[in-house]
Amino acid sequence: MSEFAEDQHFINDPTQLVNTALRAATSTNPSLALDPAHKIVYRKQGSPNEVALVSGGGAGHEPAFVGFVGSGILRAAVTGTIFASPSVKQIYHCIADRASPNKGVLLIVMNYTGDVLHFGLATEKARAQGLNVEMVVVGDDVGVGRAKSGKVGRRGIAGTILVSKIAGALAATGARLQQTAALARLVAANLVSMGSSLAHVHVPGTAVGDTGLKMGEIELGMGIHNEQGSKRMSTPTLDGLVGIMLGNLLSSGDSDRAYLDPGEPARGWVVMVNNLGGVSPLEMGGITAEVLNHLDSNWNIKPKRVYSGTFMTSLNGNGFSISLLKLVDTGLGPGKSMLELLDAHHETVAWNSSISPSTWESDDVDTTTTPGESEEIYSSSELQMEQESFIRILSSGLQSIITAETEITKYDQIVGDGDCGTGLRRGAEAVLDFLSTPGNVTSDCVKTIAKIADVVEGSMDGTSGALYSIFLNALAKGLRDSGATHADGNVWAKAANDAMAGLGRYTPAQPGDRTMIDALQPFVSHLMASKDLREAAKAARSGAEKTKGMAPRLGRTVYIDEIGQVPDPGAVGIAVLAEGMARGVKVGGV
Structure with missing residues (x-):
C-alpha cells in the first residue's frame, strides 16, 4: 500500500471498480439499463422517431459519459477500462442492439487515437450492415497547439459535454441524423477548452510512479488521462493562472491556439468550469468567480450561461478546466438556437443545471452588490477610561494571538477541525485594525467595548467567535451597570465577572470540560481577587495546561479517541491573549 494518502482507494481492483460503478448508474436513474458484458448503459425506452446519440470512452471520467444517458441527451454510453477506449465489439453492439429503435445513430467521440479508431471501425461495420450511422469527433482542447498536435489535432475534453447536450436536445425534437450531426460539428467548431492541475492522478491497481510534477508546480494544459500539457510552471496565483488560461482560449494573436473563427460574430458566450475530480465545491466556487471576473474585466464577456x-x-x-462556447446561428429557426437547446428538458443525473431560461434572462438588480448596512448605534455612558493604556494593553494581547496562530492551529488539527488558530488570528487582525483607526477608540469604555464586540462578531465565525462576542457584549453591560465614572481595576474585574455569568447563560461549559472556559474562568477569578492582570494571565496559562490529557465533555473533541497531551486550542488562545495583555502593562495592576 502506498504511503501517500492520494494514492489510496476504497476499491483497488480496477475491474471491480468499473463494473460496480456502472451498476450504480441504473440505481440513480431508473430509466436506464445495464449491459454488463459490454459495459453499456442505455435507455430502456428509446424512440424510433429520434436520432440516438451514443458516446463513451475510457472509464475514469465520470460522470461522463454514463451520467449523461437519459432523455434529452444520450441514448447510450459505452465504457472501456480506466483511461482506455472501449473495444470495437462493445461499440458495435451498442449501435446495433442497445441504441435501437432509432432514426439513425450519431456517435460523439473525443479526439483520442484509440477512441477514433475503435468508434470509427464500429461505424463502418454498422454501415456495412445497412445501419444509418454518423460520427462526430470533438477536439476542444487548446492546451497543445497546432504545431505540436500536428495531424492528430486537438484532444477532446470537457467541452464535449456541451456538444452532446445541444445535439441531444435537437435529436429529441425529431431532427434528421444529418441535421443533428451538422449541429454537433458546428458546436465543436466554436468550442475551446483548457485544463490545469496541481498533481497527476493515481490509477487504482497500478504501481505508484514518479510523475515528475513537483510540489509548487502546476501542469498547464493537462489532459484528462494524466498527459502532460503545454508547460509546467511554478504555481501562480489563481488570478494569474486564470489569466493565462483565458489568454490561451481567447487570444486571436496566438496563431498556434486561435481556433475560434474571428469572422463569425458571437451571439453570446457560454462558460463551463469543470472539476477534474479532486477540487472541493467550495474551491470550485472561488475558481468560477475568478473566471467570471476575468471574462468581464479583461475580455468584456458576460456569459449567457454559466x-x-x-x-x-x-x-x-x-x-x-475552462470551456468557452461561442454562440452562433444554428440556422435551424426558432426554438433551436444553441442556448435554447442547452436549456431544453432532459432526464439525466449529471447535467444538473436547473435554472430556468426566464431566470437567466431576468433583468433584476444584481444582488452581488448589497447596499451598505445601516450604521450601528452605540449608546454613550459616563464611564471613562485612559485610551492610550487600553490600546497598548489590548494590542499587545492581539499581537500575541497572531504570533501564536501556527501553534494553536497545530493543536486544533489534532483535536478539532483545524480552524481555531486562523479564526483567532482573523478576529485579532480585525480588532487591531479597529484600534489603529483614529476615532474608533474613545474614552467611553462601554461604547468602545460594544464596538469591538461587533468587530469580533463580523470577523470570527464558529463557536469561538460566538463565545468571544457574547463575552464582550456582556462585558459592556457589566461596565455600564457598574455605576462608576472611572474604569479602574475594580470596575474592569467586576464587569469581567459579570460577563462570565452572562456567558454561562449560553454555554454549559465549566472548568474541567476541556474548553476555552478552562482558561477564561481562572483568568477572571484571579482578576477579581488580585486586580493584577499578570497574575490573572498566569492562572489562564495554568488552566490551559491542565487541559492536556483531560477527557472532553463538550465540543467536537468528544468524538476523538486519542487526544494525548495536546491542550485545548481554545484555552491556549485565551492564555496567549491574557499573557500578551499582561506584557502590555507598564506597571502592576489592570
Whole structure:
C-alpha cells in the first residue's frame, strides 16, 4: 500500500471498480439499463422517431459519459477500462442492439487515437450492415497547439459535454441524423477548452510512479488521462493562472491556439468550469468567480450561461478546466438556437443545471452588490477610561494571538477541525485594525467595548467567535451597570465577572470540560481577587495546561479517541491573549 494518502482507494481492483460503478448508474436513474458484458448503459425506452446519440470512452471520467444517458441527451454510453477506449465489439453492439429503435445513430467521440479508431471501425461495420450511422469527433482542447498536435489535432475534453447536450436536445425534437450531426460539428467548431492541475492522478491497481510534477508546480494544459500539457510552471496565483488560461482560449494573436473563427460574430458566450475530480465545491466556487471576473474585466464577456461543477473528470485530479462556447446561428429557426437547446428538458443525473431560461434572462438588480448596512448605534455612558493604556494593553494581547496562530492551529488539527488558530488570528487582525483607526477608540469604555464586540462578531465565525462576542457584549453591560465614572481595576474585574455569568447563560461549559472556559474562568477569578492582570494571565496559562490529557465533555473533541497531551486550542488562545495583555502593562495592576 502506498504511503501517500492520494494514492489510496476504497476499491483497488480496477475491474471491480468499473463494473460496480456502472451498476450504480441504473440505481440513480431508473430509466436506464445495464449491459454488463459490454459495459453499456442505455435507455430502456428509446424512440424510433429520434436520432440516438451514443458516446463513451475510457472509464475514469465520470460522470461522463454514463451520467449523461437519459432523455434529452444520450441514448447510450459505452465504457472501456480506466483511461482506455472501449473495444470495437462493445461499440458495435451498442449501435446495433442497445441504441435501437432509432432514426439513425450519431456517435460523439473525443479526439483520442484509440477512441477514433475503435468508434470509427464500429461505424463502418454498422454501415456495412445497412445501419444509418454518423460520427462526430470533438477536439476542444487548446492546451497543445497546432504545431505540436500536428495531424492528430486537438484532444477532446470537457467541452464535449456541451456538444452532446445541444445535439441531444435537437435529436429529441425529431431532427434528421444529418441535421443533428451538422449541429454537433458546428458546436465543436466554436468550442475551446483548457485544463490545469496541481498533481497527476493515481490509477487504482497500478504501481505508484514518479510523475515528475513537483510540489509548487502546476501542469498547464493537462489532459484528462494524466498527459502532460503545454508547460509546467511554478504555481501562480489563481488570478494569474486564470489569466493565462483565458489568454490561451481567447487570444486571436496566438496563431498556434486561435481556433475560434474571428469572422463569425458571437451571439453570446457560454462558460463551463469543470472539476477534474479532486477540487472541493467550495474551491470550485472561488475558481468560477475568478473566471467570471476575468471574462468581464479583461475580455468584456458576460456569459449567457454559466455551468460550474463536475462534468468530466480525470479520476480524482486536483485541477479544473475552462470551456468557452461561442454562440452562433444554428440556422435551424426558432426554438433551436444553441442556448435554447442547452436549456431544453432532459432526464439525466449529471447535467444538473436547473435554472430556468426566464431566470437567466431576468433583468433584476444584481444582488452581488448589497447596499451598505445601516450604521450601528452605540449608546454613550459616563464611564471613562485612559485610551492610550487600553490600546497598548489590548494590542499587545492581539499581537500575541497572531504570533501564536501556527501553534494553536497545530493543536486544533489534532483535536478539532483545524480552524481555531486562523479564526483567532482573523478576529485579532480585525480588532487591531479597529484600534489603529483614529476615532474608533474613545474614552467611553462601554461604547468602545460594544464596538469591538461587533468587530469580533463580523470577523470570527464558529463557536469561538460566538463565545468571544457574547463575552464582550456582556462585558459592556457589566461596565455600564457598574455605576462608576472611572474604569479602574475594580470596575474592569467586576464587569469581567459579570460577563462570565452572562456567558454561562449560553454555554454549559465549566472548568474541567476541556474548553476555552478552562482558561477564561481562572483568568477572571484571579482578576477579581488580585486586580493584577499578570497574575490573572498566569492562572489562564495554568488552566490551559491542565487541559492536556483531560477527557472532553463538550465540543467536537468528544468524538476523538486519542487526544494525548495536546491542550485545548481554545484555552491556549485565551492564555496567549491574557499573557500578551499582561506584557502590555507598564506597571502592576489592570
